[in-house]
Every structure is written in structure tokens, then in C-alpha cells.
Amino acid sequence: MLKILLLLKxxxxxxxxxxxxxxxxxxxLSDINxxxxxxxxxxxxxxxxxxxxxxxxxxxxxxxxxxxxxKTLRTALALGVDRxxxxxxxxxxxxxxxxxxLAAAVKDMPFDLILxxxxxxxxxxxxxxxxxxxxxxxxxxxxxxxxxxxxxxVKATREIEGGHEIVETALPCLVxxxxxxxxxxxxxxxxxxxxxxxxxxxxxxxxxxxxxxxISIGLPPARPAGRIVGEGVEAVPELVRLLKQEAKVx
Amino acid sequence: xxxxxxxxxxKQGKPRSVAKEVLSASYQVAQGLGAKVIGVLxxxxxxxxxxxxxxxxxxxxxxxxxxxxxAYSTEGYAQAVAEVANSESPAAVLxxxxxxxxxxxxxxxxxxxxPLLTDCTELKVEDxxxxxxxxxxxxxxxxxxxxxSDWAVISLRPKIFQPQTVDGASATLETREVTLDExxxxxxxxxxxQESGATVDLTExxxxxxxxxxxxxxxxxxxIEELAKSIGAxxxxxxxxxxxxxxxxxxxxxxxxxxxxxxxxxxxxxxxxVQHLAGMSSSKIxxxxxxxxxxxxxxxxxxxxxxxALKVAPALTEAINKAKSE
Numbered sequence: 001m002l003k004i005l006l007l008l009k010x011x012x013x014x015x016x017x018x019x020x021x022x023x024x025x026x027x028x029l030s031d032i033n034x035x036x037x038x039x040x041x042x043x044x045x046x047x048x049x050x051x052x053x054x055x056x057x058x059x060x061x062x063x064x065x066x067x068x069x070x071k072t073l074r075t076a077l078a079l080g081v082d083r084x085x086x087x088x089x090x091x092x093x094x095x096x097x098x099x100x101x102l103a104a105a106v107k108d109m110p111f112d113l114i115l116x117x118x119x120x121x122x123x124x125x126x127x128x129x130x131x132x133x134x135x136x137x138x139x140x141x142x143x144x145x146x147x148x149x150x151x152x153x154v155k156a157t158r159e160i161e162g163g164h165e166i167v168e169t170a171l172p173c174l175v176x177x178x179x180x181x182x183x184x185x186x187x188x189x190x191x192x193x194x195x196x197x198x199x200x201x202x203x204x205x206x207x208x209x210x211x212x213x214x215i216s217i218g219l220p221p222a223r224p225a226g227r228i229v230g231e232g233v234e235a236v237p238e239l240v241r242l243l244k245q246e247a248k249v250x
Numbered sequence: 251x252x253x254x255x256x257x258x259x260x261k262q263g264k265p266r267s268v269a270k271e272v273l274s275a276s277y278q279v280a281q282g283l284g285a286k287v288i289g290v291l292x293x294x295x296x297x298x299x300x301x302x303x304x305x306x307x308x309x310x311x312x313x314x315x316x317x318x319x320x321a322y323s324t325e326g327y328a329q330a331v332a333e334v335a336n337s338e339s340p341a342a343v344l345x346x347x348x349x350x351x352x353x354x355x356x357x358x359x360x361x362x363x364x365p366l367l368t369d370c371t372e373l374k375v376e377d378x379x380x381x382x383x384x385x386x387x388x389x390x391x392x393x394x395x396x397x398x399s400d401w402a403v404i405s406l407r408p409k410i411f412q413p414q415t416v417d418g419a420s421a422t423l424e425t426r427e428v429t430l431d432e433x434x435x436x437x438x439x440x441x442x443x444q445e446s447g448a449t450v451d452l453t454e455x456x457x458x459x460x461x462x463x464x465x466x467x468x469x470x471x472x473x474i475e476e477l478a479k480s481i482g483a484x485x486x487x488x489x490x491x492x493x494x495x496x497x498x499x500x501x502x503x504x505x506x507x508x509x510x511x512x513x514x515x516x517x518x519x520x521x522x523x524v525q526h527l528a529g530m531s532s533s534k535i536x537x538x539x540x541x542x543x544x545x546x547x548x549x550x551x552x553x554x555x556x557x558x559a560l561k562v563a564p565a566l567t568e569a570i571n572k573a574k575s576e
Contacts, residue, residue, distance in 0.1 A: 014505045014525045018390040027391060038506050093386070093393065094365055095356070121505055123386050125368045127356035130324065134360035139437035140324060142353045145499075154437075159500060160349040161451035163444035165322070169437035179506060180499040211365040211402075215394040220385060223531060223550050228543070232557035233565040239537065240569045242553055247535045249457075249514045250481065250570065 002057040004047045005106055006081065007116035007132065009037045009091070010065050010072040014121055020217045027122075027217055034068045036075050039117025042177035045184040046147060047115055048080050058082055060109070064102055064205060066090055077195035078187035084198070085109075089205025093123050097208040099131030104206040107136060112152075114174040118143045133174035140174040141167045145181050252285045252341040257331060258303055258311070259350055263296035265303055267454065268346035268406075270413035275373055275406055276344050277307030277416060282375025285341050288312055289421065292330050293319045300423050307416035311423045318432055322350060326435040328357035333428045335362055340401045342380060347405035348453075359403040366403045367395060369509075371410045371532070388505035388528035408454050409511045410532075449484045452503065458512045458533070460486035460503055462526075464519020464540060464559040468496035473563045474518060480570040486510070486530075488520045504529035519559035522547030539563060 012018060013033040021028045036044075044061070051057035061076040063069040064087040073084035087105045091098045106114070114133070119126035126142075133140035145164070146157035152171045157164050159178055187195075229235045229242065243250045256276040258269035269289075276287045286309040291300060295313050303311060314330045331354065335343050343358065345351035347369040359366035372383025372394070382404060383394045452458060459481070461474040468491075478485045487497040489504050503510055505525035515533035520526060522538070522545055530536070531550045538551035539562045548554045555562050 012387065014388075015523070017524060018387040020391055027387065093395070095368070096359055096363075096365055099360060121388060124388060125366070126352050127359070127366055127368055130353060130356035131360040131366075134328070134357050137434075140357075141437055142324075142356075143349065158349070158353075160442075161454060162449075163442060165439045166441040166443070167437050168440050173437065178499075179502070211398040212367065213396045213398050215381065215396055217386075217391055217393050220389055220392045220531070223536075224552075226536070226548070226550070226552045226554060228548065228554045228556060230555060232555075233561055235555045235557070236562065236565045236569050239553055239555055239566065240573055243514070243535070243537070244573070247514075247552065249535050250573070 002050065002054055002113065003111045004050065004057055004059050005109060005111040005114045006040070006043055006047055006059065006061040006076065007102055007114060007129065008040045008061050008063045008072055008076060009120040010034050010063065010068040011037045011120050011122045014038065020219065024216045024218055025214055034071065036072045037117050037120045039119060039121070039177055039179065041184040042179065042181040043115035043117055044076055044079055044081065045182045046177060048185070049182060050149060060085060062087065062102065062106060064089060064091055064098065064105070070200065073200050074195050075187065077198040078191040079185065080191060082198065084200040086200055086202050087205045088202055092210035092212070093214060094210035094212040095123070095125040095127040096131055097210050099128045099135055100208045101205045102128065103132050103135035105203055112171045113149070116176055118176040118178045129174055129176040138172050138174055139169045140176070141169065142176040143178045144175050145178050147175060147181065252283065253338045254280045254285050254287050255335050255338060255340045255343040256287055256289045256308065257343070257345045257351065257354070258289045258291045259346055259348060260291055260293050260295060263294045264299045266348070268348050268351070268408050269303060270306055271408065271411045272344050272346050272406055273303060273306035273308055274414045275411040279342065279373055279375060279380065280307070283341050283378065283380070288338055290314070290331060290334050292327050293322065304421040304423070305415040305419050306413065307419045308421040311421045312426045313423060314426050314428050316428060316430060318430055318435055321439045323435050323438045324353050324357050325437065326430060327354050328361055329430050329434070330428050331358050332361045334426065342401055343403045345403070345405040347407050351405050355403050355405045362403070364402050365397055365399050368405045369407045370404055371407050388509065388525065389531060390524070390528050407511065452484050452486055452501070452508045452510050455484035455510065456513045457481050457483035458486050458503070458510055458514070459483045459516040459518065460488065460520060461491065461518050462488035462520030463490045465491070466560065470560060471496065473560065477516065477518070477563050477567045480567045481514070483516070488526050489523070517547050517551070518563050520547055521545040522550065
């Protein structure tokens with residue numbers, strides 16, 4: 001039976017307004033709605049579809065984080081994942097430290113395939129999945145929009161600038177999911193009820209120190225104030241003039 | 251003497267534009283640290299194709315053209331770059347934050363056991379120390395960092411660091427043999443599919459025209475395409491229209507799409523949800539066309555036009571085409 005590990009992260013909602021803390025050293029995450037990282041949703045959906053196609057597979061979701069991880073894991077369990085593993089700790093802005101913690105936690109777990117999102121939408125490193133693969137000494141394919149697994153062979157389509165690459169490899173491997181891989185489902189009421197009875201194992205995170213020192217976290221440089229050129233099609237000649245003469249972009 | 255290793259990405263044997271950006275950024279850092287730049291080129295290299303890179307301040311260009319590196323493989327390329335990096339006492343290894351660069355830099359960092367900072371938009375040397383700035387939370391906040399390690403792997407956002415030739419610079423080109431563990435090259439690219447007639451990718455485009463819900467119907471995107479054609483722009487889209495299935499996800503600009511920094515970004519019928527603004531507000535000039543004067547897109551727009559996108563955008567296309575023919 002195929003064993004699939006899912007590496008999931010809890011992140012601030014993409015609609016959330018993010019501000020630095022008053023000391024300018026961290027991000028203020030109070031009063032923020034936390035969600036399952038959107039790219040990880042595609043990973044979970046892909047695992048569910050692989051199981052549906054194969055008839056059977058064991059799906060285990062692994063989440064490294066603080067107490068907010070529990071909600072993320074319950075979401076995955078409600079969608080149909082069999083069990084959860086909560087690696088208790090606080091990920092830093094150092095993706096290699098995060099990858100080492102994850103790799104240490106999963107290295108003794110049986111798996112054929114590891115799936116995760118192509119990036120978490122908080123620190124946006126887009127690196128942890130591939131790093132975990134290197135640390136576990138398995139191949140990886142990142143930013144995947146189409147995945148075909150049959151008889152231990154893997155064919156993945158990854159997105160590149162203006163096109164796609166077709167990558168072939170074999171299990172065990174790690175794949176990072178890009179939007180477009182599939183259409184994630186919503187949990188059913190039955191799934192939500194069942195999730196409450198599914199086990200979540202707790203592990204302490206391996207202590208890996210961050211080697212990325214935060215000097216400051218601030219707001220992005222403010223844009224110079226713009227202006228309303230006018231209303232409707234009458235404003236077009238002035239807009240073209242400004243683009244040519246003032247902005248000099250045409 | 252330490253070195254800045256600059257990964258010079260090749261496509262079909264020729265340097266991509268990001269190669270020059272990475273070399274120029276590397277040169278700036280090298281000047282600050284008193285280091286030299288070594289450009290690394292991996293894979294097939296067309297005759298004379300490296301010539302266009304010799305004047306960007308690198309001391310040496312090192313080409314690795316092993317027979318097992320003809321097609322891109324994360325593991326094979328990572329072995330090659332890691333071997334060069336480990337033998338050249340680097341102060342930093344720089345990549346472009348391109349599709350290849352993001353994939354490869356993560357493998358390399360894990361292989362050499364050094365910290366990684368991706369998609370950086372600011373590199374400075376202060377008091378002999380490298381300071382790195384990068385947007386996080388899709389640009390909603392900006393993080394400045396230093397490295398608590400002897401060296402680090404860094405990828406640079408395309409279109410941010412300007413390619414600049416250096417007077418009198420003339421890098422030598424050398425070929426380097428590497429020893430690869432071929433049993434560890436397990437995932438290989440077997441085919442590359444370039445979209446036919448595709449314009450420049452959003453992440454590398456100088457001009458972008460994006461459409462949103464204000465276009466009212468997927469068929470109206472022909473208006474966006476025509477406006478894009480008039481200025482040689484790449485077409486983008488808001489999340490709303492991608493989620494509605496009007497446009498492919500590869501067109502999406504924003505937090506769960508692409509982050510772009512063009513010279514000109516034209517937002518047509520896009521209200522400017524926070525997750526969209528996060529992906530495009532580093533554009534140099536922003537034009538917004540929207541019927542709602544209160545739309546958040548006007549807060550970041552250099553020039554705004556309040557009006558019906560379906561009327562204003564075609565008028566703009568016509569005016570630009572007319573101006574071009576004059």
C-alpha cells in the first residue's frame with residue numbers, strides 16, 4: 001500500500017493585513033485568522049486523488065508549528081487524511097532549519113511519496129520541500145501542475161517561465177504542488193465529524209538554531225502618491241501624454 | 251581572497267537575462283567585501299555564447315559541461331554547483347529566483363549546509379557584512395537580515411538588480427571537470443514544452459496588462475490582449491478571474507500567483523484586493539482603470555482613470571496605436 005506523507009504549514013490568511021510589531025523585529029500576528037497554507041491544499045487534494053485512483057493508500061499529515069498546527073491537522077483529517085503528526089515548535093525564517101526539523105521528524109517514518117505546497121505564503125521561501133528531499137536523499141520535483149504515478153514511476157509537469165518541463169523519476173520522491181495541480185475539495189460534515197476521532201501524535205521539534213538573523217521587519221517602501229487623471233474615455237489622451245512625457249514608458 | 255559565486259542560468263545553451271542581473275549584483279557585493287566574482291555556467295553552452303557575460307565584472311567564468319548535465323536535473327546541477335562552491339571559498343553563492351534558480355538553490359543550500367535567503371530584492375554590504383532585504387508575506391512586510399554563518403546561498407528576484415557592464419572587465423572562460431555521482435541524479439527533465447507564441451513570462455516582463463472582474467466576461471479579455479499587444483505587454487489576471495476559470499493560473503498576479511516588478515503595470519477592472527496588491531505594488535509605474543473611485547487599486551496607482559474598463563481600455567489601445575503610427 002502506497003504511503004504518502006504530507007508536510008503542511010499553518011499560515012496567516014492571504015486576505016489578512018500584516019504589520020510589523022512595534023519593536024520592528026517580528027510580524028504582528030495577533031487577531032489574525034490562520035489557515036492551511038493554500039499551496040498545501042493542492043498537496044492534500046492530490047494525495048486524496050492518488051488514493052482514490054489506487055483504491056488504497058495511507059495518508060499522514062505532518063505539521064511543524066505552535067498550537068495553531070492542531071487546527072491545520074484537523075482540516076487535513078476532515079478532508080480524509082488518516083492521521084496527523086504535530087511537531088511542536090516554532091518555525092523560524094531560516095528554511096534550512098525548518099527543513100532539518102522536518103527531515104529529522106520524518107526520516108524514520110515509512111513513506112513512498114512526500115507531498116507539500118511549493119511555498120508557504122508567509123516567509124515565501126519556496127525552498128523547504130526541496131531541502132527536505134535533499135536531507136532525506138530522495139529526488140524531488142518542484143512547482144508541479146500535473147502528476148502521474150504508476151508502478152512506482154513518477155511523471156511530473158513543472159511550471160517554468162513561459163512553459164513547462166516534464167520530469168521523470170521514481171518513488172520514493174518528494175513533489176511540491178503549484179496552483180493548477182487540481183481543484184481542492186471542501187471537507188464534508190461527515191469528514192469533519194470523523195476527523196475528531198482520528199489520532200494526532202505529538203512530537204517535540206528537534207532544536208535547530210536559525211542562522212538567519214533578523215535585523216528588522218518593516219513595512220515595504222511607500223509608493224509615491226499617485227493621481228486620478230480623469231474620468232472615462234475623455235481621460236485617455238491625458239493618460240497617454242503622461243505615460244509618454246512624464247513617466248516615459250511609452 | 252573570498253569569492254562571490256554567481257550562477258549564470260542558461261537556456262538552450264545561451265545565458266538568460268537573469269544571468270547578467272546576478273553577475274551585476276555579485277559584482278556590487280564583491281566590491282563591498284573585497285572579493286572576486288566567479289560566474290558558474292552549467293550544461294550545454296553554445297559556441298561564443300559566454301562572450302556576452304564577460305564584461306559584467308566577473309573575474310572568471312567557469313563552465314561545467316558534463317555529459318550528464320545536458321538536460322536540467324535538480325540533483326545533477328546541485329552537485330556541480332556545490333562542488334565549485336565548496337572549492338572556491340565563497341562569501342556567498344547567488345542565484346536568480348527563477349523557476350530553475352529557486353529549485354536549484356534550495357538543493358544546493360541543503361547540500362552544502364548553509365542558510366538560504368530566497369527572492370531577495372536588496373543586497374548591501376555594511377561594516378564588511380552582507381545585509382539582505384527580502385519581501386515576506388508577498389510583500390506586505392519587508393525583512394532585512396544578516397547571516398550567522400560563514401557564507402550563505404541567496405536568490406535574487408528577477409527585474410530588480412540592473413545588469414551593468416564594468417569598464418575594462420574581461421572575464422576569462424574556463425572549462426571545469428566535476429565528479430558527479432550519477433546514481434544520485436534520479437529526477438530528470440525529459441521534455442521542455444514552451445508555449446507557442448508565448449510572450450515574455452510575467453515575472454520577467456517589462457510591461458504587463460492585467461484584467462479582473464471588471465471585464466465582466468471571459469470573452470472581453472480580447473480587450474486586455476489587444477491593449478497588451480499595443481505596448482508589447484504580457485497578459486496577467488486577478489485571482490478572481492483565475493478562480494472563475496476565465497484565465498489559466500499561470501496568468502495570476504498576487505499572493506497565490508506571481509510577484510511581478512515591471513516598468514509598467516496596467517490594472518484593468520481590478521479593484522485591488524490586498525493579495526493582488528502584494529504581487530504587483532513594486533511595479534515602477536502603475537495605471538489603474540476602474541469604475542469605483544474608492545477601489546484600493548487607486549491607492550497604489552501612479553495614474554488612475556475612473557470609468558468603465560470595457561470602454562476606457564479599448565480607447566487607450568486605440569490612442570496608443572495611433573500615437574505609434576504618428
